[in-house]
Amino acid sequence: MTNFTVALFGRTKAGKSTLRETLTRGNGSTIGKGSQRTTRDVKEYFWQGLRLLYTPGIEAYQGDDDTKKANDIIDQSDIVLFLTSDDSVQPGEFQAMAQLQKINKYFAVILNVKHDISNDLEDLQMFIDIPEMVFDEDRLSQHKHHIKNHIQEYLNWHTIDIVPIHAQSGFLSTKEQYQKYSSQLWELSKIEELYSLIAYQIYTNGQNLRLSTFSDSLISFLTEIQEKLYQAQEELHKQLNLMVEQRKKLRNIFLETQEEGNLKIQSECNSLFNQIDDQIGNFVERYSDMDISARKQEWQKIVNQKNLEKGMKDVINEIFKKLDEKLKEFTQEYEYDVNNIKIDIENIKISNLNKGDTGKWIKRSGVAVSAVVGVIALATNWWNPIGWTVAAGLFHIGANFAGEWKTGEDDKNHKKDVQQEKDSLKKQVFENKQSTIKSCQDCFYESINKYDYQVIAQVDLYIQGLFEIKEKLGHTIAETVKTTQEPESEFSNFEE
Numbered sequence: 001m002t003n004f005t006v007a008l009f010g011r012t013k014a015g016k017s018t019l020r021e022t023l024t025r026g027n028g029s030t031i032g033k034g035s036q037r038t039t040r041d042v043k044e045y046f047w048q049g050l051r052l053l054y055t056p057g058i059e060a061y062q063g064d065d066d067t068k069k070a071n072d073i074i075d076q077s078d079i080v081l082f083l084t085s086d087d088s089v090q091p092g093e094f095q096a097m098a099q100l101q102k103i104n105k106y107f108a109v110i111l112n113v114k115h116d117i118s119n120d121l122e123d124l125q126m127f128i129d130i131p132e133m134v135f136d137e138d139r140l141s142q143h144k145h146h147i148k149n150h151i152q153e154y155l156n157w158h159t160i161d162i163v164p165i166h167a168q169s170g171f172l173s174t175k176e177q178y179q180k181y182s183s184q185l186w187e188l189s190k191i192e193e194l195y196s197l198i199a200y201q202i203y204t205n206g207q208n209l210r211l212s213t214f215s216d217s218l219i220s221f222l223t224e225i226q227e228k229l230y231q232a233q234e235e236l237h238k239q240l241n242l243m244v245e246q247r248k249k250l251r252n253i254f255l256e257t258q259e260e261g262n263l264k265i266q267s268e269c270n271s272l273f274n275q276i277d278d279q280i281g282n283f284v285e286r287y288s289d290m291d292i293s294a295r296k297q298e299w300q301k302i303v304n305q306k307n308l309e310k311g312m313k314d315v316i317n318e319i320f321k322k323l324d325e326k327l328k329e330f331t332q333e334y335e336y337d338v339n340n341i342k343i344d345i346e347n348i349k350i351s352n353l354n355k356g357d358t359g360k361w362i363k364r365s366g367v368a369v370s371a372v373v374g375v376i377a378l379a380t381n382w383w384n385p386i387g388w389t390v391a392a393g394l395f396h397i398g399a400n401f402a403g404e405w406k407t408g409e410d411d412k413n414h415k416k417d418v419q420q421e422k423d424s425l426k427k428q429v430f431e432n433k434q435s436t437i438k439s440c441q442d443c444f445y446e447s448i449n450k451y452d453y454q455v456i457a458q459v460d461l462y463i464q465g466l467f468e469i470k471e472k473l474g475h476t477i478a479e480t481v482k483t484t485q486e487p488e489s490e491f492s493n494f495e496e
Helices: 016-023 063-075 091-098 121-129 137-155 167-172 176-189 191-277 280-286 292-305 308-346 358-380 408-413 418-485 487-494
Strands: 005-010 043-047 050-054 079-085 106-112 161-165
Touching: 005 016, 005 063, 016 043, 016 050, 016 106, 016 167, 016 191, 079 091, 079 191, 091 137, 106 137, 106 191, 121 176, 137 161, 161 191, 167 176, 176 191, 191 308, 191 418, 280 292, 280 418, 308 418
Parallel strands: 005 050, 005 079, 079 106, 106 161
Antiparallel strands: 043 050
16 A cells, blocks of 8 residues: 555545544644644644644635645645535535545545544443443434535536545543543544555555556646646747847956956056155155165165055056956846746756656656756856965065166266166156066956956856757656646556
8 A cells, every 4th residue: 555645635624634634643732723734834744654634724724825725736646535524514515625636546535423422431431331322323314415415516527436444442441541542442443444444445456546546646646747847938038139149248347357357457557656656756865875685675665655566456456356346236136036946947846757657757858857847056156256366476565676776886986877877767667567567467357357267257158058058858748748738658667
């Protein structure tokens, strides 16, 4: 009986929570709270080798999403059970069930007898001694008659198995305070009779039940895949057009950054070197009487105070910081579209399709589906800031310059030409400034082109993937359509 799935439907307050608490040995915390929608979501649990799907009250299924959820449960189930109660058998609950897809699985009704035996021990003992008072055949026969009429009217079935149970006694049998009566209560709950009915269907019709479930699941899965792939194909087409335009914007961002960066480097370099140039006159006049070695040392101090290399590195780092900000802003502009595609693809729930025999089909076309997921993953990570910084020594700054000084011997014998020394220093400051500008701009050009290549290469890879995946999606859709149209022949391929 392993791997057989039973789905439990029914209206709120019919006793589904009590039955579930009984089978799962729960503490009873959810019993009587159906009106609070504590069982709004489908839950899975296991009972004596069976997989049971516990559903919300049938009246909770409202709208397309809820109906789809109920149909999905039916598709993956081998047996469908419907719980009603003897306190109020309502035509509407069966009518609600009929609003779902045609149920071509084994379908049975559980009639929960809601006679309260928890008030005092006298009621409990009477139930144990005279159970026929609770399971009154005449009264239950009338309920069964009404149920059969409702089933025939709304589900168009002329025969139906109906199993009376007493869910409360089953639940009480699991509680410590009723341990003395545990075996009697469990037997009187008749839940074992329900299990026997399920076991009989599995042992006598199990192969047909399993075949029907796999076939229905396959068709349902393939139909859902088709819908999702069509949506993905449409959105991928939109994304293609979007990304072609966005690529142009990206290139413009880098071109603008390069142009603005070169101007910023030149401006900052001019500013730093002009500060040095402005001190030449005072320096030469102040230190003209010093020997050459001392003058060189004093001049180098002035140059070092400006910290040229750090200043230029900070400028370039600031340029790239602003570039990062522009790229982040750019990413946010189109992030919504990318996330929409990612969400749609994830809704295919590929991981579920890879389980069991149904996965044997999906593996044949799964290459295309997994490729979509891969491309979408790339879409969300197409740009990852590389944290660009200027490393020491990447560009040359002519910081160690001190003019065309005379030799020490000449300086002793000849009066130094102050103006000539000023001109010489100004010339070398200018030459070093130009050299530094070129060196920084070359470094900047090399780095931004590398950065540009990394980002654009990711976008190009994404765009290329989108083009390729459209064709693969087309092949996958065609195969799902073909397989859906021939479910029996396709299903035969699943058998070992």
